[in-house]
Amino acid sequence: SQTIHQWPATLVQPVGSPLSLECTVEGTSNPNLYWYRQAAGRGLQLLFYSVGIGQISSEVPQNLSASRPQDRQFILSSKKLLLSDSGFYLCAWSGGPLNTEAFFGQGTRLTVV
Amino acid sequence: GQQVMQIPQYQHVQEGEDFTTYCNSSTTLSNIQWYKQRPGGHPVFLIQLVKSGEVKKQKRLTFQFGEAKKNSSLHITATQTTDVGTYFCAGTQITDSWGKLQFGAGTQVVVTP
Numbered sequence: 110s111q112t113i114h115q116w117p118a119t120l121v122q123p124v125g126s127p128l129s130l131e132c133t134v135e136g137t138s139n140p141n142l143y144w145y146r147q148a149a150g151r152g153l154q155l156l157f158y159s160v161g162i163g164q165i166s167s168e169v170p171q172n173l174s175a176s177r178p179q180d181r182q183f184i185l186s187s188k189k190l191l192l193s194d195s196g197f198y199l200c201a202w203s204g205g206p207l208n209t210e211a212f213f214g215q216g217t218r219l220t221v222v
Numbered sequence: 223g224q225q226v227m228q229i230p231q232y233q234h235v236q237e238g239e240d241f242t243t244y245c246n247s248s249t250t251l252s253n254i255q256w257y258k259q260r261p262g263g264h265p266v267f268l269i270q271l272v273k274s275g276e277v278k279k280q281k282r283l284t285f286q287f288g289e290a291k292k293n294s295s296l297h298i299t300a301t302q303t304t305d306v307g308t309y310f311c312a313g314t315q316i317t318d319s320w321g322k323l324q325f326g327a328g329t330q331v332v333v334t335p
Contacts, residue, residue, distance in 0.1 A: 141321060152228075152327030153265070153310065160320045199264055209253060209314050209321040213264040 111136035115200045115214030122221055128173075128187040130217050132200030135181065140202040142183040143211065144175055147197040159183060160205070195221045225249060226313050228326030235301045235333050243329040245294040245311035254287050254294040255323070257310045265310055291316070303333050 115132045122128060134140050144156040155168045157175035165175050172191060176184045183200060200214040227246045235241050245254065253272045257265040269278055271287035271294065278285045284297040294311055308328040314321050 143323070145325070150330065153325040155322075155324065158322055166322075203321065203323065205321050209323055210255060210267050210270060211257075211265075211312070211323055212267070216264050 111202075111212065113200065113202055113212055113214045115217060117217060118215060119218045120220070122190050122219065124192055124221055125189045128185070128190055128194070128219070130185040130198055130200075130219075132183045132185075132214055133181055134183075134202045137181070137202070137204065139180060139205070141205055141209075142177065143199075143201040143203070144183065144185050145199040145201065147199060147216075149196075153199065157185070190221045192221050195219055225315070226311060226324045226326040228311055228329055230329055231327060233329055233331045235305075235331060237301055237303060237333055237335050239301055240297065240299045241301060241331070242295055242297045243309055243311075243331075245296075245313075245326050247292045247313050247315075250291050250316045251313035252291075252316045252318075252321075253314055254291075255312045256285055256294075256296055257312060257325075258307050259310065259328070260307045263307075301331075301333050303335060306331060306333050 112135045142159045145153040147153050159165050159177045162177050173187050198217045201211045203209050203211045225248045229244050255270045256268040259265040269285050274291050275289045276287045282299045286295045308330045310325050310328045312323045312325045
C-alpha cells in the first residue's frame with residue numbers, strides 16, 4: 110500500500126535561518142506531488158506541484174523553493190526564513206490526471222521566531 | 223488567484239441540525255473532491271464526484287455535483303459532535319491535463335451540544 114512520510118512534525122526556526130522539509134512517498138511510482146501551506150484557521154494554499162523529476166511549478170511568488178531530486182521525494186526549502194513563513198506545511202501526492210485523489214502527510218508545523 | 227471558492231467560511235451548528243456548505247468554480251471542472259480536516263490533523267479524502275449532476279451519499283453526508291460541473295455542495299443531516307472540523311472541496315480544471323488539484327478555502331464547522 111502507498112504511504113507518505115513528512116518530517117519533521119514541528120519546527121521552530123529563527124528569522125533568517127534556512128529551511129528544509131522533506132517528503133517521501135512509498136508504494137507508487139511517478140506520483141503528482143504537492144506542497145501546501147495552511148495558516149492558522151485558514152485554507153490550503155498551493156505552493157508547488159510536480160508531475161515528474163525536476164519538473165516543478167510554483168504557484169505563488171515567495172522566498173520558498175521546491176525540488177524533486179528523485180521520483181518519490183519532494184523537498185521544500187528556503188535560504189532565509191521570514192516571520193510570515195510560519196504555518197502548517199502539508200505534502201501530498203496524487204496518482205495523476207486519471208486518479209486525482211490526494212493523500213496528505215501528517216504535516217509540519219513551522220514557527221518562525 | 224484562487225479559482226475554487228467555498229462558502230460559508232465558518233458554520234456554527236447546533237447538534238442535531240442540518241447544514242450545507244457550497245463550492246463554486248470559475249471554470250468547468252473534470253471532477254470535484256471533498257476532504258475533511260479534524261482540528262490539528264491533515265485533510266482526509268471523503269469522496270469524488272465526476273459526472274454532471276451526480277449525487278452521492280455517505281451515511282448522513284450528501285454530496286452533489288452541479289449540472290455545469292462548476293459547483294458542488296455537501297449537506298450534513300443531524301449534525302453530531304464528530305462532524306467538527308474543516309471541510310474542503312477540491313477540483314481539477316477540465317483544461318488541466320496534469321490533474322492539478324485546487325482547494326477551496328474550507329468551511330470550518332463548530333458543533334454545539
